[in-house]
Amino acid sequence: MSGNRIVVYKGPGEVAVENFDYPTLELPQEVAEGLGIKRSAPHAVILKLVTTNICGSDQHMVRGRTTAPVGQTLGHEITGEVVEVGDDVLFHSVGDICSVPFNIACGRCRMCNEGQTGICLNVNPARAGAAYGYVDMGGWLGGQAEYVMIPYADFNLLKFPDRDEALEKILDLTMLSDIFPTGYHGAVSAGVTTGSTVYVAGAGPVGLAAAYSAQLLGAATVIVGDMNADRLRQAESFGCAAADLSKGDALADIIADIVGEPEVDAAVDAVGFEARGHGHDAAEAPATVLNDVMSVARAGASLGIPGLYVTGDPGAVDEAAKHGQIGVRLGLGWAKSHRLVTGQCPVKKYNRQLMNLILADRAHIAQAVGATTISLDQAAEGYAQFDAGAAQKFVIDPHGMVS
Structure with a gap:
């Protein structure tokens, strides 16, 4: 050759x-x-x-x-x-x-x-x-x-x-x-099982794979959040519920409309460090998704985090984020006894x-x-x-x- x-x-x-x-x-x-x-x-x-x-x-x-x-x-x-x-x-x-x-x-x-x-x-x-x-x-x-x-x-x-x-x-x-093992790992790490209600942040390929995997694991309802209408339609194409975050509505309210309460049994972050705030023109806010999943996951839940976080980001929104330091509400996760599973x-x-x-x-x-x-x-x-x-x-x- x-x-x-x-x-x-x-x-x-x-x-x-x-x-x-x-x-x-x-x-x-x-x-x-x-x-x-x-x-x-x-x-x-x-x-x-x-x-x-x-x-x-x-x-x-x-x-x-x-x-x-x-x-x-x-x-x-x-x-x-x-x-x-x-x-x-x-x-x-x-x-x-x-x-x-x-x-x-x-x-x-x-x-x-x-x-x-x-x-x-x-x-x-x-x-x-x-x-x-x-x-x-x-x-x-x-x-x-x-x-x-x-x-x-x-x-x-x-x-x-x-x-x-x-x-x-x-x-x-x-x-x-x-992406299939990564999405599956995210769902398994979040504790998805028969009858679970699940929130997956991000309707990119890994998020879609996590949502599909949650269904394979027996989830009762899988909600996928994103601001991209086409990707949300892709999630809906195999039976997921869509949480359109472009409108700026509170995520807990969207979830309550779907499952009858403002929280889920399991949550997956399939977005990572380039997360944005809610709303169509929202600015980048790298801790948004981690804080979202802690907010809507029930007490005692596990959080699967296959979304990528880096130690060096020259395009970050502030000096701390350039080194992977972002404003995560760890106290909230601690108070709710959450288990966070990260990494490859x-x-x-x-x-x-x-x-x-x-x-x-x-x-x-x-x-x-x-x-x-x-x-x-x-x-x-x-x-x-x-x-x-x-x-x-x-x-x-x-x-x-x-x-």
């Missing part, structure tokens, strides 16, 4: 597809040197991308709302076909089609052994946890590409049992790399079971999140439409393998 093409951040609001070398079975130099380990990676495979998705987390970087440098490669939602196998890979073969958790995990450290693969200790010298194509996440090349290297393949890859079935259901299966979803905890639901035709997550296929060369257009509020989940098809 002569080369590889990868989507790259070029500055606020701009991405481009650029040429790179074809990947090798080697760890990023900064990982190997920073951790004092060998760079050669016989435990790795090379994947030919079947699908790779644009994520809201990518969009934070592209908006210039992280410390991502120009030239940062993008893409952590990866589904691919094995085309090269390292000598130490025992259980995967050329031709396998696999889902890749966005968390890079060694499978050897204390955190991995405890199932906390989102905070692996051996894949990022700077901090616990790593991901493909993301700022401060270890320097791993992004997967919005033609090809990508996957380390510790026997541990990380989820092989689909049947190639033809996988390609037939690929728009559902591509969501296993991130440990994808491997859920992806196999969710795969089984898809293959059994019990979960249609692509329809719920509005999956829309584009080519690699249309990545910039997909980012622009997503940033403008499209009620779609853009799935990049680099090699024309999606029927």
